[in-house]
Amino acid sequence: xxxxxxxxxxxRFLVRTDGTPFFWLxxxxxxxxxxxxxxxxxxxxxxxxxxxxxxxxxxxxxxxHGLTEPNANGDLPLVxxxxxxxxxxxxxxxxxxxxxxxxxGLVVGMLPTWGSYWKRDNVNAIFTAENARTYARFLGARYRxxxxxWILGGDNNISNNEERxxxxxxxxxxxxxxxxxxxxxxxxxxxxxxxxxxxxxxxxDFNMIQxxxxxxxxxxxxxxxxxxxxxxxxxxxxxxPRYETIPVGFYFRNVDLYDRFDAFDVRQAAYWALLAGAYxxxxxxxxxxxxxxxxxxxxxxxxxxxxxxxxxxxxxQMGWVRRLFDSRPFTKLVPAQEMVLDAPSSGGAKVRxxxxxxxxxxxxxxxxxxxxxVDLARIQASRVKEIWYDPRYGASYHSHTTANMGxxxxxxxxxxxxxxxxxxxxxxxxxxxxxGSQL
Numbered sequence: 001x002x003x004x005x006x007x008x009x010x011x012r013f014l015v016r017t018d019g020t021p022f023f024w025l026x027x028x029x030x031x032x033x034x035x036x037x038x039x040x041x042x043x044x045x046x047x048x049x050x051x052x053x054x055x056x057x058x059x060x061x062x063x064x065h066g067l068t069e070p071n072a073n074g075d076l077p078l079v080x081x082x083x084x085x086x087x088x089x090x091x092x093x094x095x096x097x098x099x100x101x102x103x104x105g106l107v108v109g110m111l112p113t114w115g116s117y118w119k120r121d122n123v124n125a126i127f128t129a130e131n132a133r134t135y136a137r138f139l140g141a142r143y144r145x146x147x148x149x150w151i152l153g154g155d156n157n158i159s160n161n162e163e164r165x166x167x168x169x170x171x172x173x174x175x176x177x178x179x180x181x182x183x184x185x186x187x188x189x190x191x192x193x194x195x196x197x198x199x200x201x202x203x204x205d206f207n208m209i210q211x212x213x214x215x216x217x218x219x220x221x222x223x224x225x226x227x228x229x230x231x232x233x234x235x236x237x238x239x240x241p242r243y244e245t246i247p248v249g250f251y252f253r254n255v256d257l258y259d260r261f262d263a264f265d266v267r268q269a270a271y272w273a274l275l276a277g278a279y280x281x282x283x284x285x286x287x288x289x290x291x292x293x294x295x296x297x298x299x300x301x302x303x304x305x306x307x308x309x310x311x312x313x314x315x316x317q318m319g320w321v322r323r324l325f326d327s328r329p330f331t332k333l334v335p336a337q338e339m340v341l342d343a344p345s346s347g348g349a350k351v352r353x354x355x356x357x358x359x360x361x362x363x364x365x366x367x368x369x370x371x372x373x374v375d376l377a378r379i380q381a382s383r384v385k386e387i388w389y390d391p392r393y394g395a396s397y398h399s400h401t402t403a404n405m406g407x408x409x410x411x412x413x414x415x416x417x418x419x420x421x422x423x424x425x426x427x428x429x430x431x432x433x434x435x436g437s438q439l
Contacts, residue, residue, distance in 0.1 A: 004147065007205060024055050029288060035291040044307075047310045053283075054105075056108050062114060067124065071093055073089065110150060111154050115154035115155050127166050132167075136171070144177065150174050155189055155190070171203035172203070193208075207235070208238075209239065211240070218242070220238050221272040224236055225335065238278060244265070245303075247259060271391065274321070275363060276335055281321065287303070287309035329356070338375075342409070359381070368420065371410060379425050383429070384401065387435055389422040
């Protein structure tokens with residue numbers, strides 16, 4: 001029996017049906033269903049599963065000419081561009097990818113449609129509240145027994161009551177189709193947050209932010225922290241942060257298109273978000289989301305075939321993020337900025353921290369290796385192990401064990417842009433494995 005995901009009892013994390021913690025490590029593969037054939041999709045999914053990803057974010061009605069350009073098998077998704085008339089051949093291909101993902105232990109974060117198809121001011125708009133509900137009911141029923149999380153929106157925000165009605169109808173249709181068995185969220189336009197539009201909606205199970213691609217050192221933790229403080233409590237994740245290899249601030253005028261986000265930028269976004277209270281994180285690569293290949297249209301400066309970009313450094317390093325969190329009972333973590341003293345509090349070197357509620361361990365992230373002082377009283381232990389974790393290589397170094405419960409200043413092993421470190425503080429008696437160990 002497929003174990004679907006649900007919200008944890010404390011409202012902060014995702015867990016499986018049996019209560020096992022689920023670490024959301026997502027990859028944006030928006031064009032997966034539309035552009036890849038079965039063999040290519042298998043190659044992509046196997047790569048992501050091997051690296052430790054757990055969520056694949058993909059779109060049924062894709063952004064890049066998804067209604068007018070056939071998929072790899074020559075099939076369009078809808079008959080006559082009518083959402084009430086889905087093409088069985090197209091969705092049979094989607095089925096095969098969803099099944100393969102499930103075989104590999106992956107959950108599909110499925111967007112029923114990109115936002116351009118429901119925005120009323122877009123020339124490609126095809127949705128009304130009525131046909132949105134019909135289409136969503138079809139999807140909900142079709143994937144009722146599949147490991148799915150539903151992601152509405154698709155890089156757009158609602159601007160009027162008509163658009164709100166379409167999204168509400170889509171959520172209602174999914175629940176009618178799947179009996180309410182799957183979680184639902186909303187992917188906003190970035191930089192933006194789902195909570196601005198739907199936080200109080202009963203169907204919105206967790207919030208998603210898009211911190212977007214506007215600048216280096218943009219602290220997405222600020223957006224996470226705002227949603228973390230909202231009531232009622234709902235989990236939050238950054239579903240689209242800065243992508244590896246995408247031009248920095250590409251949507252602004254007169255930017256340098258040769259200046260691109262790199263592996264450090266994506267690591268920084270991941271740790272900042274997680275230590276601010278996110279329950280997981282999504283990675284993206286500019287070549288992979290669009291499944292770019294030579295001969296295909298170039299969007300936002302794509303220049304590396306998707307199958308080569310799969311192995312860019314940031315993708316490996318996201319797996320090491322998950323290893324670190326999975327090596328500890330991460331659902332105990334709460335943001336703990338108050339335990340960090342005399343440290344950079346703004347800019348790219350900003351230090352962020354989270355600590356287990358019971359004081360058994362803490363993670364403190366220094367993006368540029370800047371020294372910081374910690375109030376060790378937060379760690380509930382007679383002896384505290386101090387371990388440096390290298391986010392670039394997933395390696396751990398046991399530095400010291402102390403009985404000191406006062407203030408301690410720590411200097412990471414190296415400093416500068418790209419030389420980020422995580423300090424792990426923990427109760428020696430807890431007997432945790434080395435941080436980041438393969439479990």
